Amino acid sequence: MRPEWNEAAIRRELARLDARTGLHGAQLPISFSRAKTILGQFSAEGEGSFRFSTVYFHDPTWPVEEALNVIRHEYAHYMEHVLYGKGGHGSTWKKCCSAVGAVPQRCYSSRVARLLQGKHEQERALSGQCDSYRVGDRIEHPRFGAGRIEAIQGESVHRLAVLSFDTGEKKTLGLAWLHQNCRKCL
Ligand SMILES: [Zn+2]
Structure with a gap:
């Protein structure tokens, strides 16, 4: 701690x-x-x-x-x-x-x-940019395609996003990485 x-x-x-x-x-x-x-x-x-x-x-x-x-x-x-x-x-x-x-x-x-x-x-x-992401937001990953944020864990720039992709695949990715590499679907 x-x-x-x-x-x-x-x-x-x-x-x-x-x-x-x-x-x-x-x-x-x-x-x-x-x-x-x-x-x-x-x-x-x-x-x-x-x-x-x-x-x-x-x-x-x-x-x-x-x-x-x-x-x-x-x-x-x-x-x-x-x-x-x-x-x-x-x-x-x-x-x-x-x-x-x-x-x-x-x-x-x-x-x-x-x-x-x-x-x-x-x-x-x-x-601050990571703060704009919410559970339920949809994103477009460059390789895995469209998906939804199921959960956000951790703090600050070390936050993790649990994603469920439309293909059925689940992945946990750094939220900061996601912000810099994925498109946010509005
Ligand atoms: Zn000194």
């Missing part, structure tokens, strides 16, 4: 990492931004604090693994700061990454963030 990435959920992951490292990252302040190119940030000022972008953390289509990686990436910055008094993406940070299971890559280049953002916008648009 996909967790909702609110402050409590992020703290739970930080606490899990604390249990591994013996540190206290889960006790630091967490704030949110609307930044499109900075997914997460650790600031060493004061006792330290985390900041995460709601553009990603509140996007229900954003993969869980990516959210976890961003949290762990920032935690590795916190850990490096506490253990080595350093910042950046150098060798001690990479050591911290491997301790907490973060991908040891500087992953917040604006290019990556823009790619992700573009992908999410496309998915949102496609999901």
